[in-house]
Amino acid sequence: MSNNEQIKASWKRCELFGLEQSNQPELQRLGVGDQNSLNEEYYNLIQTTGTEVLPYYENILSNTQCLILLTDNQGQALNSWGDKRFLAPPQRALFKKGIDWKEKKNGTNAIGTALACGTAVQIQRDDHFLKANRFMIGSAAPIYDVNRTLLGVLDISTDSYLPQSHTLGMVKLMSQSIENRLIISTFSEDNFLFTFNTNFDNLDSQWSGLIVFNEGGTIISANRRAEILLCYDLALANIADIFDISLEQFKNQPSNLPFSFKAMGKYQMHGFTKAPIKKAIQAVDYRERLKSKPDPDIIPLSQFGFGDEKVSRCIEQAERIINKDIPILIHGETGVGKEVFVKALHQSSQRHKHPLVAVNCAAIPSDLVESELFGYEKGAFTGASTKGAIGFIRKAHKGTLFLDEIGEMPLKVQSRLLRVLQERKVTPLGSTENYHVDIKLISATNRSLREDVESGTFRQDLYYRVSGLNLELPSLRERTDRKQLFHQINDMYSNAANSQKLSTEIIKLFSQHPWPGNIRQLVSVIQIAQAMSDGNVIETKHLPDDFFEDIKQTNSYQKTEDNIHHGQADVTSEPIATRDDSVDNQTELINTFHQNKGNISKTAKALNISRNTLYKRLKEFGVR
Template identity: 60%
Template sequence: MNDTEHTEPSHTTLIRRSWERCREFGLDHTSLPYLQTLSSGDLNNLMGEHRYLVQTTSNEVLPYYDNILSNSQCLILLTDSRGHLLNSWGDPRFLDTPHKQYFQQGVNWLEQYHGTNAIGTALATGQAVQIQRDEHFLKANRFMTGSASPIYNAHRDLLGVLDVSSDTYLPQAHTLGMVKLMAQSIENRLIINTFGDENFLLTFNTHLNTIDSPWSGLLVLNEDGVIISANRRAGLLLGQEITLAHISSIFDCPLQALKHHPETQPLELRALGKYTMHCLIKRPRKPVTAPADFRQPKPSASKAEGYIPLERISFGDPQVERCIGHARRIMEKDIPILIHGETGVGKEEFVKALHEQSSRNKYPLIAVNCAAIPGELVESELFGYEKGAFTGASSKGAIGLIRKAHKGTLFLDEIGEMPLKVQARLLRVLQERKVTPLGSTDSYAVDIKLISATNRSLREDVAAGQFRQDLYYRVSGLNLELPPLRHRTDRAALFREIHRLYRTPEQPEHLPGEILALFAQHPWPGNIRQLVSVIKIALALADDEPIQSWHLPDDFFADIRSQLSPDAKLVPPEQTAPPLHPNHSPIEVAHTAEARMHSAGTAGQPFIHNPKPTATPPEKPKDRTLDVYQQMQGNISRTARELGISRNTLYKRLRELGVK
């Protein structure tokens, strides 16, 4: 059990490399620290983003160290992962007046602005560090000594840095160890607050008297005993990666015994067959109604709902392939994307796939349907509002959808439906990269990737005065046209893919050729959205049997017939009249054949026939269900096997035949 996951450079090497970086930044020892600050709006945005980290540090960690810190002349600093100072606590008396401006909220402490310093160097290296007086690259900073430790979240993402700085001549022997302990305490509290309501928490250490220490390992178990999160210390104590392992593979204790062990009573367990650990179990604070799965594969923190990879959106259609190629190259650039296409062609799925495969996938994709929000509410929904900004406004105010998309992707669907008044405000946001909520004078910086979509011609709307020309040129950086389903050359593969996505494991793996042929001749006015609906209905009606034409909805055939000339109609020729399908009862066929089966021929093509009297259709074959059922003496399994159908289908057919 090593105390480091990898070999870290020596302190001397760490300082030397930091000084080399400082020189690369163009600094020398006589350079003055650069006061890199944020505007009031950006600062408000920063504090809102990290409010939970600041509150956890202030309310749940620092009080435990108050007796130590109150007797030392030091200042505790908390920054985000980009070096911005979020808050400070403690005694600033060691700071001279010129120095105090550098210890205000929003000031950036990266090495490029302050040279080698505890905060900036901890961020640059990802490890705890103490910077003594003469180790600061800038002579102007040699009045202090800083000790800093990175803070990571449950998914090993860097959240920020905790630093303790004081007069350079005060004793510093134990400061770095205390800072590391405090940072570990913050990490533990963040894990407990995130997972403790609905999951089991297991604390363990090598000695009984240190089991309550922040240096103990902490595991989060779901109801099934799977380790869904752990602190860094747990991995160090056990010497291996443990996330998503089952608890029984780590400790020699049955899951049920562990879950029902008294919370206040320590237990001694064998870990990995070689270590003795002292453990405490804590049950969920709230009843577990369903096992929560917080597994989040790297690098994405969360996947967009219904996310389909880009590779599964195209199956060889040249136009779709071109859209994907262009969009991939532009997604990482500061260039907006405008997607054109009929309703239902899959614009939102396309955007989801782009977002998930971009560098912004750790942050939200906010999709806004501009046509679905009432005109009088669009402004407040998009830009947010202060409390009391208008009659009916929430007493807490609202952040707005644009700010929710900060660092992520904002998708404005049907942007052509946006009211002109709102278009003017959106244009200002895109120009200034700042949002001013309704009823507020403060502006908030936003970093978004803008993707818009429309099923209309925005150029024509501009000519008609219905869409601002200046906004059109702001949103239409890269124009893409997603083709309608009827024009796609990869339709057959797309039919199979949609079927694969929605079928259950019990249902047949492939679509019958007859159905594929019917799909190929369909005009699909509703595009992929209609295709999904048709397949879902057919699968529901077919149960676990192959999809047949009578499983397709009535309007599916109406769409096909609408393409034919007025004097032509679809009729089943005598040789292709649908026989009684072995998996459907006479009642089912009698109900559906006449209404639906006039659309399919031997090759799945419609039969065009001039109106004239048709021959009487042949008599339908007799259903064998009752005969076989009686031969098998009422044995359901043997009857179903003989007929080649499932037990569920047999039960359904027997009920329709009056057999209870």
């Protein structure tokens, strides 16, 4: 059926569903729990789309106002990427996670119609059944898994900036890219991959055929393009029966080296073979493997969250601000991933080709902070380098300056920093020359800077200068998407040659843990567990002993709380600081917290309570 025929058939279905053109779109979303379950089920699809496929089209998409939406095979929105500026605020609700795009809910639309007909479609403005949806043009293509089962739909929605044929062709290409990536990630470890095309110059194209065969030559998977090129059903066929070269010749071809051959005795083809990863890894120089290993601390912004509302809001707000001259102040407990978040922000900004300079204000001795930040001329002070130093701020010119733990900055230095931020000029110590600086400022703290302003330890004028947009990253124990986060971090630090999965029991334990050290602690626990495991599954026996201490404290505290609620509390079972919610006790806890400058461990020790108990009380009393 042609595109127009598909649209006509869709309108008939909408009428049978009882829809009217004047109906408003269905905006009811899945609950958070259901969204998290979907994210977990479609984790590989979301990751493949966002981190392996979309970056290849960044240059094209960055020059257009379009939004990319990924759904499951029921039309439920899983994730979105791109520019929402062409959408009016009410229209943006349509593109949130958990919205159902089936025709029965939202009439003729690119996603719903692609699901219904199983092929790529383009729905222009007036093609939409619901009048309320006629503000956009949607182009969507289905995505099939390695078993040729419908997995989901990829959609590009735009305000018609791009030529319509261009958009439809692009979404087809992107869906084919996703399918190819899924095939490669599923089978490449133990099987041969064979890529071929009729044109030698197009071998790197996503429109090439892709065949997976095992040691015996049996074809165990292929993309749709392979069957189109060969006009042949490849299921369980032997590769030597299709091409005019022997199985041994296929297997012994140097990886990625193109060669020519005939298919089905008549079609001239070109292609190359890739050996199984297990074999290839033995032949690759370990130094090259180290070079190609990605930095696990740099992740795309889209991967930072998996549906947690607070994290999603932080990402959405930060994306709006990152390319504007507005400073960002990030709040959050130690270890929640503030620096990782900043790295992701920098990579997604227009400054990503320039330096990201991270400065931990608490780690630099107070008498050196000034010279480290602003730089100095040679001989500016005793012990100064004879060459002088440029300073962190000038190093960040045209890039991003990240001031971590900014609340620890001495007052004297705060005054100079304020002047730099106001004038955008730096004067090194011992110099009379000013240097212009163009920086994006991002700061972070685990303290309440407002309270520091009131106590006089932080300048009020500097506070308002650095806190343009305030973001609060939630603790790991508060995040509703932490299960997906457990899997993501495990994958990030897993050895590609020996991928290790987290057992169901591990996930349950991780979900019960209070994680006082947040993501930093999670990374440490996972790295230790991976090192302790020789198999493919990480189990409880591989966890470090101190992991269970916090769980014991949590269970003990919960038991005490339950007894209190049931009138069975033993007056000696818990220190008074955790039992008494009186004003005096609240004051004592808050005062102790501030006396220890927000240090959780020191405060808990001073009050003779566990860190988890302290976290709970601080939250109850509204202390950040």
